[in-house]
Amino acid sequence: MSAQEKTQENAPGTASGGAAQMTSGVPKELKAGRFVRQPNRFTGRITADGSSPYPAEAGRYRLLVSYACPWAHRSMIVRRLLGLEDVITLGVVDPIRDERGWRFPEPDPVTGATFLSELYLATDPGYTSSRFTVPCVWDTTTGRLVTNDFPHITTMFETEFGAFHRPDAPDLYPEKLRPEIDEVNDLVYTTVNNGVYMAGFARAQDAYEEAVDALFTTLDRLEERLAGQRYLVGNRLTEADVRLYTTLARFDAVYHGHFKCNLRRLVDYPNLWGYARDLYSRPEFADTTDFDQIKRHYYVTHKFINPSGIVPKGPITDWTAPHDRARLGPV
Ligand SMILES: N[C@@H](CCC(=O)N[C@@H](CS)C(=O)NCC(=O)O)C(=O)O
Numbered sequence: 001m002s003a004q005e006k007t008q009e010n011a012p013g014t015a016s017g018g019a020a021q022m023t024s025g026v027p028k029e030l031k032a033g034r035f036v037r038q039p040n041r042f043t044g045r046i047t048a049d050g051s052s053p054y055p056a057e058a059g060r061y062r063l064l065v066s067y068a069c070p071w072a073h074r075s076m077i078v079r080r081l082l083g084l085e086d087v088i089t090l091g092v093v094d095p096i097r098d099e100r101g102w103r104f105p106e107p108d109p110v111t112g113a114t115f116l117s118e119l120y121l122a123t124d125p126g127y128t129s130s131r132f133t134v135p136c137v138w139d140t141t142t143g144r145l146v147t148n149d150f151p152h153i154t155t156m157f158e159t160e161f162g163a164f165h166r167p168d169a170p171d172l173y174p175e176k177l178r179p180e181i182d183e184v185n186d187l188v189y190t191t192v193n194n195g196v197y198m199a200g201f202a203r204a205q206d207a208y209e210e211a212v213d214a215l216f217t218t219l220d221r222l223e224e225r226l227a228g229q230r231y232l233v234g235n236r237l238t239e240a241d242v243r244l245y246t247t248l249a250r251f252d253a254v255y256h257g258h259f260k261c262n263l264r265r266l267v268d269y270p271n272l273w274g275y276a277r278d279l280y281s282r283p284e285f286a287d288t289t290d291f292d293q294i295k296r297h298y299y300v301t302h303k304f305i306n307p308s309g310i311v312p313k314g315p316i317t318d319w320t321a322p323h324d325r326a327r328l329g330p331v
Helices: 003-009 070-081 116-123 150-160 175-193 195-200 205-225 239-255 270-280 291-301
Strands: 061-065 088-092 136-139 144-147
Touching (some): 061 070, 070 088, 070 150, 116 136, 116 144, 144 150, 175 195, 175 205, 175 239, 195 239, 205 270, 239 270, 239 291
Antiparallel strands (some): 061 136
16 A cells, blocks of 8 residues: 555544444544545455465456446456456446445345445454445455455556466556656545545535645646656556546546536546546446446435435536547557
């Protein structure tokens, strides 16, 4: 986990802070009106060299996701880019969540679960005061949840499943670029990926304004950075691009209105918008981006923000419009 993500997740008041139900009620992870994300409880590691109880094996692990969730979306994109579809199976929950948490539309054929909570409780019956979150990884051999530690799920796919990557898979986390990728990820996590939640879940004006200011300061900086380069780091596609993309994909459809991140829209940033369309033009990104599920999840599930549950029809946005990013570097 990056330094910032660690700091953020372990912020005072969260470790023993108890439940934070972001279903129909107000999230309880609040401190002076500020949203503080709960720490990830399951932090097992799948390892290539078998140095942990979870060796990397084909067909053994199941990734559980929602198409709505940006943290889960990352893991789906990386799984596709690396060609791990037949190695790590995928289970998808229904986008609408109620007070019982995430639910599978049909009982999950591999785990047998109807609710995601069943898998958390099968692993730890004492897991009663925290949220049952996606993404998480289930081990079919031990019948246990390995991890819900979202920053590490993608890097684990990248570094521990190398033997199973498709032959021409991109190296999304090249060793030489890791310090720069981690640095960009820290900023993007704090002010953008989690920043939109800090704005949307804020219950105090100053907390909201702080989050929005930090968010748009970073977006302005990224707009400049992307003026002269096709990608965020090293002018090649990396983990950093995947992480930024999942927030950009939700920005105008959800965060601009629902989370009040409305100083500007994504489409108002020529470079960021072209960059987002460039990524969306690839099937690994487009096929995993489900705008309908994204909108229905946020607008229906967060009743404390949108009591009517009405899902807006717009915005009308052409994600397939041509982009001019190829002039800045190779695919
Ligand atoms: N595991 C992290 C991040 C993942 C996360 O927040 N996932 C959301 C969906 S985007 C979730 O599963 N929420 C379930 C709930 O709030 O009940 C956390 O606990 O904060």
